[in-house]
Amino acid sequence: MWDFIARSLNASTIFTIAALGELIEQRAGILNVGIEGVMLFGATLGFIVAKTTGSYLLGFLAAITIGGLIALLYGFFTITLGGNQVVNGMGIWILGFGLTAYVGYPYTGPLGMDRITDFFGLSPFFFVGVALIIVTWWVFSKTSLGLKMRSVGENPSVAEVSGINVNRTRYLSVITSGMLMGLAGAIYSLNYNPVWSINFLMGWGFLALALVFFSMWNSFILLGGSILFGTLWQLSLNPELVLPGVLSRYIWRTVPFAMTIIVLVLMSTKWFSSRWGAAKPEALGLPYEKE
């Protein structure tokens, strides 16, 4: 049973860190639907670097760097060129999906390195995730940087007038998020399931995107949601732990995705949004141009 709990928490860590990245940029008003693409870049490059150099540290650094660079590209499209954020995000996702399939293919297969030390099956990254959640909460609620970020997400024109450099603040948040997404991807490919195959994330990034909507942009709810999803994911891989022999294992694989749809629908009902809908950053997804 503990094994199962540990595996679930390990899976949840990937959701936590990726979704936290998305949350940070959404608080600053930037919607990035390309989260899965950034994760694929981090996961693939991290995997390749770790496999060729034999160093986990270099692998993770490479993943964080590429995540930041891809996010910089996204920021350039979104903040500087001011294009439609959904189109740009789709671009980042398909770029990641297509390019990593080509670049990673020669490395198909297991990583073949000693596993990172864990605590009775619990990955050290779980604690990294929890720490990042606390840091994010602290930055957003206690520091002036957090206030700046939130204000450019709520009303960029007012923020600009009060002396905040909107574009610089948004770039900062976008790059930070990209680094977190890259890290999350690498935790998947170097620690959670160290085997490379084409498009191996198969929707994890989109699950993380749904989690951000679910979290009401609150990092602690995000952590709870990630643990829920991590458990659900692990359960869908090992259904025999709960309901042995009921339904095919393929049908179980659909459960986390179906649950995401159900949760998302609940969240978008009038009943829900009239109570807690105000948490949504006012300027989310809108391009900002200086007057």
Add this chain to the structure above:
Amino acid sequence: MKLGSYEVKLEKKLKVTGWEAAAISILAILIALVLVSFIFLQAKVNPLIGYKEIFSFAFTNKFGLPLTINRSIFILLCTCAFIVPMKAGLWNIGMAGQLYAGALGAFAVAFAFGAKESPNSTLSPGIVIPLMMVGAMLGGALIGAIPGFLKGSFNTNEIVVTMMLNSITFWLVAYMIKDGGPFMGGGGEGEGYKLPESIFAPQIFGGPFTVLIALGLAAFLYFIFTRFKIGYQIKTFGLSPTAARYAGISSFKIPLLVFIIGGLIAGLAGYHNFAAVPGVYKITQNYGNYGDLSFYGIICGLISQQNPLAAIPIALLFGGLTNGGRYVQGKLKLGFGIDYALLGVLMITLVFFQFFYRYKIVWKKIDKEV
């Protein structure tokens, strides 16, 4: 910005003419091809030779051309499935799931006629083939209706929902064709059963008849969006759902309708790919690759500015590039997945070029001060 004695300025465009849009699209494709040539260089292949091989296999080779046409029909159908919701401002990235469901629908019909139990039976093609297509359309429309209904009723984010449905239907197909699933073939390789020869799709000009459906559909959609009331209603909704509501257009019916139509068309793409392409006639083990290929429909739809007629030559080009790409990676010993890399590069180039739909660069000579 100043360059020598010229001043370069960005000016906002108010309107993009059809020719401007076409020029921008062609330029975007060319730039993407130039960027992909770095992949050839990195593999120590002269890009010009690489592209020559790709195009000559895809468009002049007697084995390559039919493959290109089959692939292009598939991409064109996926493009139409993307375009219809996009006209209403909604993102259908669920063509993969809808085409899997379409394939399941088509094979369910054949299954009901006993095609799996008696593979040598002679079924009446005049009855079974149209019914298989109806099955495919129903399957696709059913999966398409979900995001449409949820968008219309609760304003649920259609991007996440369609993506989730891609994964859900992916595993449903696995359930149906693997590990003793109902549609599993006899070979035990985890692929679908093979259709009896009597219900192979009819051919015209040496290719599957679905080419007529794809071209007819593109023309039909073009007319719907330029001549018919419903087309205008969908476009109005796409420009502003609020304005559409004031004009009496239902903000429930439009999302539902466009996603049902989109899913239906993607379902036909599933029929085409698994039941009509010569030599296949079963749900293959690598069905997921075709789901991936359906994302070319997104690029094709965006690059054609959601014009179904303009999408035809682009689908043909992309069909040729993906098909020829697969061929050269074997012949010139490139890495696997040139078609995937091209997909990514095309998309990001296009995203960059959307800037020029909104802005134009103006060069002005600076007058020397007197």
